[in-house]
Amino acid sequence: MKKVALIGTGPCGLSMLRSFEQAEKKGHKIPEIVAFEKQSDWGGLWNYTWRTGTDEYGDAVPNSMYRYLWSNGPKECLEFADYSFDEHFGKPIPSFPPRAVLFDYIIGRIKKGNSKNKVRFDTLVTGVTYNGTKFEVLSLDKKNKKIHKDLFDYVVVSTGHFSVPYIPEYPGMYSFPGRILHSHDFRDAEEFRDKNVVVLGSSYSAEDIALQCHKYGAKSVTIGYRHNPMGFKWPKGIKEVFHLDRLEGHKAIFKDGHVQEADAIILCTGYLHHFPFLSEDLKLKTRNRLYPPKLYKGVVWQDNHKLFYLGMQDQFHTFNMFDCQAWFVRDVIMEKIKLPDKLEIEKDINKWVAMEENIKNQSEMIDFQTEYNKELHKFSDYPKIDFELIRNIFKEWEHHKVENILTYRNKSFLSAVTGSEAPIHHTPWETAMDDSLKTFLNQPTK
Numbered sequence: 001m002k003k004v005a006l007i008g009t010g011p012c013g014l015s016m017l018r019s020f021e022q023a024e025k026k027g028h029k030i031p032e033i034v035a036f037e038k039q040s041d042w043g044g045l046w047n048y049t050w051r052t053g054t055d056e057y058g059d060a061v062p063n064s065m066y067r068y069l070w071s072n073g074p075k076e077c078l079e080f081a082d083y084s085f086d087e088h089f090g091k092p093i094p095s096f097p098p099r100a101v102l103f104d105y106i107i108g109r110i111k112k113g114n115s116k117n118k119v120r121f122d123t124l125v126t127g128v129t130y131n132g133t134k135f136e137v138l139s140l141d142k143k144n145k146k147i148h149k150d151l152f153d154y155v156v157v158s159t160g161h162f163s164v165p166y167i168p169e170y171p172g173m174y175s176f177p178g179r180i181l182h183s184h185d186f187r188d189a190e191e192f193r194d195k196n197v198v199v200l201g202s203s204y205s206a207e208d209i210a211l212q213c214h215k216y217g218a219k220s221v222t223i224g225y226r227h228n229p230m231g232f233k234w235p236k237g238i239k240e241v242f243h244l245d246r247l248e249g250h251k252a253i254f255k256d257g258h259v260q261e262a263d264a265i266i267l268c269t270g271y272l273h274h275f276p277f278l279s280e281d282l283k284l285k286t287r288n289r290l291y292p293p294k295l296y297k298g299v300v301w302q303d304n305h306k307l308f309y310l311g312m313q314d315q316f317h318t319f320n321m322f323d324c325q326a327w328f329v330r331d332v333i334m335e336k337i338k339l340p341d342k343l344e345i346e347k348d349i350n351k352w353v354a355m356e357e358n359i360k361n362q363s364e365m366i367d368f369q370t371e372y373n374k375e376l377h378k379f380s381d382y383p384k385i386d387f388e389l390i391r392n393i394f395k396e397w398e399h400h401k402v403e404n405i406l407t408y409r410n411k412s413f414l415s416a417v418t419g420s421e422a423p424i425h426h427t428p429w430e431t432a433m434d435d436s437l438k439t440f441l442n443q444p445t446k
């Protein structure tokens, strides 16, 4: 029997497990799967922890999510085609759920099956090499301090790429008297109440952490962008200025001459694709982009077709894209999808990379990833989902953010799976301080 190693059980790994489970339900014989997960539970980034730095075994904490994080995109864009929000919660729920609600949804689907017994928890993959016919996978059982060596026919890497922070240095950091942290270690905005906070970056973490700090009572938030400002209509208390030049004592001095007193610097400067466990010939090397090269259909390693990566793209689409990828990979492993020859593979990769390099704005980014998803969807029996509706929702969402960055999360959308309409949340996001599942779901009935 073929043997598959699945590394990581975040949303991508769970999509992979679900895809095999669905094939088995339809009566297909599936390969033996061993999933490795370095945390003690599944769910990846959505499995919140208070910890930063290292865990109780000395292993790096992968989590980058924080308390009070709410979905930054409409849930309708990420809904699973085979397991709707309505099915999970028994009723339509608002479009922008907090972290605990999305975690419950992700876990709810996989919990129904028996995939958990395929996972070795608290087990860190430390080495993967290919010997010409098989992959040798080394793993560390963190609890029992035992190293295991197993042979596999296929390897699926689903270890995420928002866990290892990219940390630049600016002059004056060495002697800055306040706190400097990366968004990876940001956990609770309450910490910055009444503080002057400087946020560096101009992408989603910078945007959301600036808003969080503002919402939870920071005295001021100053965002330093490096290339382009986000340009939202920021509320009083948040401003966006050009690029940090240096720190002098408590002063943050920006290249546009702006000077700001700072108690804390939060580096929202992105993450590294980091695969220390993979041998060089198997290792994806890329920045955060929509189509990392060397991956056929975004998932098959060009130099070894028995190695797959899931979710390595920058992400507008998430959970249902991970599903489309997993269903595709499953069918390559189960030989239902025949890969073309090397030349075709190269041509296809180059075509997508060239298209990505021509993208000029966010709207085209959304179009690109929607087309990618539609392309993958054609290959497998992943259930029908209305990607055109999802494309439109993303574009509307973008407009809502431009209109008012504080209120975009109060909007509602139609499901691309069930067609049902999300209710408006009972409390506007700006004043909703309790992000618990119970409070969120406690929606008054009409």
Ligand SMILES: Cc1cc2nc3c(=O)[nH]c(=O)nc-3n(C[C@H](O)[C@H](O)[C@H](O)COP(=O)(O)OP(=O)(O)OC[C@H]3O[C@@H](n4cnc5c(N)ncnc54)[C@H](O)[C@@H]3O)c2cc1C
Pocket: 007, 008, 009, 010, 011, 012, 013, 036, 037, 038, 039, 042, 043, 044, 045, 046, 062, 064, 065, 066, 069, 070, 071, 072, 073, 078, 123, 124, 125, 126, 158, 159, 160, 161, 162, 163, 277, 310, 311, 315, 317, 318, 319
């Ligand atoms: C702060 C933040 C907020 C986000 N918010 C949203 C949002 O609102 N909506 C949205 O759709 N997406 C959001 N995302 C995007 C996020 O990337 C996806 O939602 C999703 O978590 C990606 O799933 P994944 O399985 O690829 O990776 P992860 O969720 O990172 O899971 C990877 C798993 O692999 C495990 N692992 C890593 N290395 C090893 C190893 N060597 N051995 C064994 N196990 C290993 C980790 O423990 C982890 O469980 C957010 C990302 C961040 C950083």
Ligand SMILES: NC(=O)c1ccc[n+]([C@@H]2O[C@H](COP(=O)([O-])OP(=O)(O)OC[C@H]3O[C@@H](n4cnc5c(N)ncnc54)[C@H](OP(=O)(O)O)[C@@H]3O)[C@@H](O)[C@H]2O)c1
Pocket: 069, 070, 071, 072, 073, 162, 168, 183, 200, 201, 202, 203, 204, 205, 206, 208, 209, 224, 225, 226, 227, 228, 268, 269, 270, 271, 288, 315
């Ligand atoms: N649910 C939520 O609300 C939420 C919250 C946070 C994050 N997220 C998710 O988390 C993921 C990661 O987002 P991210 O923003 O952390 O990473 P990212 O999208 O990769 O952006 C990295 C940012 O770092 C900036 N940067 C890099 N080096 C810098 C330097 N030396 N000085 C100043 N700026 C620098 C980049 O600026 P340039 O553009 O100038 O290169 C870019 O703006 C996304 O998928 C996002 O959706 C979601």
